Amino acid sequence: MGIVFAVISGKGGVGKTTTSANLAIGTAMEGKKTVVVDFDIGQRNLDMILGLENRVVYDITHIMDGEANLSQALIKDKKNENLYFLAASQTKDKSVLERDKVKHLIDDLKENFDYIFLDSPAGIEGGFEHTIHYADNVIVVVNPEVSSIRDADRVIGLVDAKSHKAKAGETVGKFLLINRIDPELIEKNEMIATDDILDILSVTLLGKVPEDKRVIDASNTGKPVILHKESEAGKAYRRISKRLCGEDVPFEDVENAPSKGIMGKIKGLFK
Amino acid sequence: MNVKQYTIKVFEIMVDDEAGFLAFVEKNEVLLRRHLLLLKGDVSPEIETFLQKKEIAFTKNIPTTSSKKESQGFTKKSGLEILDKMVRSGQEIATQKDLLALKRINSGATIKTEGNLIALSTVEGAIECNGDFMLLKPSKKSYIKFNGADISQEMEADIFYKIYLKQDEIIISPYKGVISWA
Ligand SMILES: Nc1ncnc2c1ncn2[C@@H]1O[C@H](COP(=O)(O)OP(=O)(O)O)[C@@H](O)[C@H]1O
Ligand SMILES: [Mg+2]
Numbered sequence: 192m193g194i195v196f197a198v199i200s201g202k203g204g205v206g207k208t209t210t211s212a213n214l215a216i217g218t219a220m221e222g223k224k225t226v227v228v229d230f231d232i233g234q235r236n237l238d239m240i241l242g243l244e245n246r247v248v249y250d251i252t253h254i255m256d257g258e259a260n261l262s263q264a265l266i267k268d269k270k271n272e273n274l275y276f277l278a279a280s281q282t283k284d285k286s287v288l289e290r291d292k293v294k295h296l297i298d299d300l301k302e303n304f305d306y307i308f309l310d311s312p313a314g315i316e317g318g319f320e321h322t323i324h325y326a327d328n329v330i331v332v333v334n335p336e337v338s339s340i341r342d343a344d345r346v347i348g349l350v351d352a353k354s355h356k357a358k359a360g361e362t363v364g365k366f367l368l369i370n371r372i373d374p375e376l377i378e379k380n381e382m383i384a385t386d387d388i389l390d391i392l393s394v395t396l397l398g399k400v401p402e403d404k405r406v407i408d409a410s411n412t413g414k415p416v417i418l419h420k421e422s423e424a425g426k427a428y429r430r431i432s433k434r435l436c437g438e439d440v441p442f443e444d445v446e447n448a449p450s451k452g453i454m455g456k457i458k459g460l461f462k
Numbered sequence: 463m464n465v466k467q468y469t470i471k472v473f474e475i476m477v478d479d480e481a482g483f484l485a486f487v488e489k490n491e492v493l494l495r496r497h498l499l500l501l502k503g504d505v506s507p508e509i510e511t512f513l514q515k516k517e518i519a520f521t522k523n524i525p526t527t528s529s530k531k532e533s534q535g536f537t538k539k540s541g542l543e544i545l546d547k548m549v550r551s552g553q554e555i556a557t558q559k560d561l562l563a564l565k566r567i568n569s570g571a572t573i574k575t576e577g578n579l580i581a582l583s584t585v586e587g588a589i590e591c592n593g594d595f596m597l598l599k600p601s602k603k604s605y606i607k608f609n610g611a612d613i614s615q616e617m618e619a620d621i622f623y624k625i626y627l628k629q630d631e632i633i634i635s636p637y638k639g640v641i642s643w644a
Contacts, residue, residue: 344568
């Protein structure tokens, strides 16, 4: 039986789609049979980040409407045989998602995959509700800034109130991924520190991903950053993928730029 | 709806160390000027001249109107509710009872009590308490209303305050003691 992870944030543009794509690839690299589903109906872009946009024939709404079955709509990655993708519709709006049909789809996916990632849209309605409804775990993506943290706090509260598992008295796993940590801004004290974020949100830290120009390049080239050996964000996603697969990987100090070395880290040593 | 208007805001301060007190007044001059200071303890002539020069209104050592008669007992209303979960953004807790909130009250969260309120952790959300007594630690982000009066601007961040009703006045006093349960 597969495990469902909903990737959520409340606020838009914090890195949910980037995270969904990279963690799906990462866990597939670890040998898990993985599928990633784009629930951002009407605004799909996961296909582009994965470099699979020209392969999309059927999408999730075709499954909902019965125009295609699951095996027709699933896109298999050419580079990694463990990785599959189910696209969102670019044209139809999200009202096509019906709870029963979404449940049926997710049950089907759980039968056939080890790990299922659901890339949630921004906001707290429609597609978001569908992703948290049947999630076993949620990965909450935040940026180290006030409004992102507050929106994350809000969606965590909604998970507790609305998820199927939580209603049945079971606990939903809640994990925090802090994205776009910028060593330069940390140094200038313009970013909220990890400890403070954990204090406010009170959920388990899954990982920290630094700001990395390659993330943006990757979405243009369709080669996700986890496939770049030298990318710091890519390395972070690889560590997080391993953690998701049960490996005990220590947290790296992404708050400090690696190039600065130990001398640069000791504050006040050289003036 | 029954809205009471409290016009004078009173700041109650215990003067135990004169230098410390003068420094406190100096630092909070602007804030204090809007209040009546209710001074307890050792009020020297120096302090009096100092306050007069600063144009801060004060009275000293008014016998504390037999505090036993006053309804400051914490469980005065119909019972005590203990909230041991953090309150997240978008969540609202409303109670007729007294409330003891053990965890954080986050930005975007709301707490409304008809009874008294004690909040032990950081408050970044909105509080509306209509009880006789409140103990909490405001932050820069918090909004705090006590019996209809917005007192958010009357307190500094990150220290505990006791806020209570005395006749028709709201008394706001920094709580210096250590909070312990023994
Ligand atoms: N770690 C990062 N470093 C630099 N840019 C990033 C990072 N994570 C995300 N981005 C950029 O931020 C934008 C929004 O990311 P996206 O994953 O689409 O967010 P969401 O799905 O939450 O709306 C994209 O342009 C993406 O390239
Ligand atoms: Mg997205």
